[in-house]
Amino acid sequence: MEYNFKELEQKWQKFWNDNQIYKVEVDNSRPKYYVLDMFPYPSGAGLHVGHPLGYIASDIYSRYKRLNGFNVLHPMGYDAYGLPAEQYAIQTGQHPAITTENNLNRYRQQLDKIGFCYDWDREVKTCDPDYYKWTQWAFIQMFNHYYCNQAMQARPISELVDVFAQTGTEGLDLACSEELIFTADEWKAKSDKEQQEILLNYRLAYLADTMVNWCPALGTVLANDEVKEGVSVRGGHPVEQKVMRQWSLRVSAYAERLLTGLDNVDWSDSLKEIQRNWIGRSEGAEMTFKVKESDVEMEIFTTRADTVYGVTFMVLAPESELVDQLTTSEQRAAVDAYILETKKRTERERLAEVKKVSGVFSGAYAINPLTKEEIPVWISDYVLAGYGTGAIMAVPAHDSRDFAFAKHFDLPIRQVVIPEGGEATDPATWNDSIDSKEGTMVNSGILDGLSVKEGIAKTKEYIKAEGIGKVKVNYRLRDAIFSRQRYWGEPFPVYYKDDMPYMLDESKLPLTLPEIDKYLPTEQGEPPLGRAKNWQTEDGYPLELNTMPGFAGSSAYYLRYMDPKNDTALVGKEANEYWQDVDLYIGGTEHATGHLIYSRFWNKFLYDMGAVIKDEPYKKLINQGMIQGRSNFVYRVKGSNTFVSYNLRKDYDVTEIHVDVNIVRNDELDIEAFKKWSPDYANAEFILEGDKYICGWAVEKMSKSMYNVVNPDDIIEEYGADTLRLYEMFLGPLEQSKPWDTNGIDGVHKFLKKTWRLFYNSDQLAVSNDKATPDELKVLHRTIKKITDDVERFSFNTCVSAFMICVNDLNDLKCNKREILEPLLALLAPFAPHISEELWSQLGNTTSVVDAQWPELNESHLVESTVTYPVSFNGKMRFKIDLPADMNPKQVEEAVLAHQSAAKWIEGKTIRKVIVVPKKIINIVVG
């Protein structure tokens, strides 16, 4: 019987499905293991061969854990809200729910063919009301909580209301948008509306006028991680800064915990580093500079308090509130003109013109709290309103931006740090600021002679003692803008009364997305939900018109998989206590600053509430590499319809043209297929090498326009799912990015056929029950050891080669013993489940190989009686000798020196040293 992959793969997929082999339930008698894939957004293009890479890896690990006795949760679902479906709806009028459903079904069909062990009963879709009910619920909870910096924890807002009524803000340290100070009496004197407005300043989900990334082309606001280099990540449209009243999540409150939490998770260093940079913790001091002849005080943040004697001017961000208060009447016109000018520039222009120095003098002078010097206050857009206090003390001698500014406007520069071993020099001769990370303080009054480190410490102490400032930690991480002016997203469970937002009662959830006539903003410029009829509460209060962003639905989906049908909680206690957290999470690194931050934030909040039992959601995380495209080219001789083969192209004047990789095999063009590919080429002529047309190639992004998209369905059609699975793993290390190259897939397919032939002798199953020989057992146990080790360290590519070695060896030994082959199938089952299941059942097993036992390693089969030692002279390997394994190093040394091959290398030389590393190597130093 031949290895008929098509028939047997279909047969076993049906069997697994019919018998619910992958269904999992809470089972307290077995340890749990939770393996999660980042769920896909089902795009219209379907899966290409790069998508399943991570899914295959997680599937292998899930099956491996199950064979080792774990109760494995391995679910899948869809991130179903998103821009492409909505953009398509705008163009065609087709409801995004329909587009989404179609795409999703196509994804499911494609996924099913690969033979994954998902428990589809637990599927979640973010656009499903039963699911987004809990997204809305979590939002309500965030609205009803604030963050206490002292307890480092979220607390119910009702507690805060009580505290305000008793003691005002006295002694509180709260995460907030703006520092407010009021007494209990002041609080009580405020109207209900004023109190609500104040509470918004503390809520974890809050509505506020904030500077947002506005993307006119998409007609919506975007979060920071959705903007890169001044354009939207999706679509690449320009983004501008704009103040809008929007919902935000107070993610910044959790900055410190998001940072320290990274120490307790098993993620790659690079990913942790990306998150650390994004959170951007910087420790420094906040100092107050009084303004001359004014009550105004300027708060600045600096990490280099020690350089305060080098401050020669101050700079305010153009958006700073102080600008208005400080500007003198003489400077008013100039300042207004400058502000107007900066407002007009988009974020992108600002980024592109980083080198361009611009600014304006405010007319005001600040007083250096240490030197009492009067220093001018300038306004410039190189200072950002959103970071620190929106104001800086400029030290041009030791900061390159301040230096450029000082040069441009001819402001004084004063050196306060001299580098190690250097001397103070005249700043007028400098071309750039001087690095001051290390060195000695000069021109710095009380700090003179101290090192930079000592200087920082002493300044901090001094300003604290003098009441000039305080030690402060700043974070780059901003709150997440949570409103989108779009249709295809979760509606907010929010209504407005007297212009203040209120939450719907939980009993009203889910608030389902209404139908609308067009997926466009209203004539008045309201978001699409403004078109919905009766979009109001039962009492007639208007509902929120914005919807939630894409990351809302993906923030807690891993919790829902634990208990997907629960209609009284996001996740029930029993399920959460059993499944706890995700043991292994596999997905792309592109989510490092988006989903993986939001999701950790969301989880920590739920943890604070007591809704979940784990503080961190994802214990171990692996980023699979990107699969790039590998394009092929043909070379058309200019002005003709003749194509010249790759290695002959230099002799002609040619144009390089992309050719569909699906009609190229091992870089050889299928000429007949090429002629049919496009009518233009029907009469093409070819200049061949030998009798072949060889194509050129290049690594590019996988995309339709490069004709390098490979569909997994086509690979499965030709080779089967098991070959696809093995080949994707064989391609290289999981975490490494690599181009998809179908060259080489034959090798993996051949391996499966060879495996099949170990069991089948022509048409007959020919497996014997004879006892295995020591050699055969050695091959098996060597493989058990290698595969177990390699699976544990996610080195799946080396697993595949270990299987090849094993099957080649067994083939050489003509081994057809059940004692060897049956355990081999259990090892292979996670990688190639279909063929393993078929052969497993052919051996007479009545239960699925999915529930077989992982073979146990017996080291005694691996013990060798002799060791083959490589013998090196001065580090160069010269020959090998076989020696008994129980020889001690002294005996080994004697045996080697007595060996005939050694004579040649020793002759005429002195033996200086002999190094014997037992069971490894012998090195003889001669000279």
Next chain:
RNA sequence: GCCCGAGUGGUGGAAUUGGUAGACACGCAGGACUUAAAAUCCUGUGACCAUUAGGUCGUGCGGGUUCAAGUCCCGCCUCGGGUACCA
């Protein structure tokens, strides 16, 4: 600019703790079987020198540590990723 990561045959890659560099595949060359093809199997395959025996060189470049370096250290180069007027 700053922070990560990586550079190994014609190609993908292996070498887990410093111990035989190039496992396993692809490709290529030659051969067996076949009328032929497909399929399958066998042999060879880092470069250079040498008829053979064998030798020299070789893991981006330059230095170093070590009996021994792809692996550790120092200085560069190239590529990939992240991030940026963040004070």
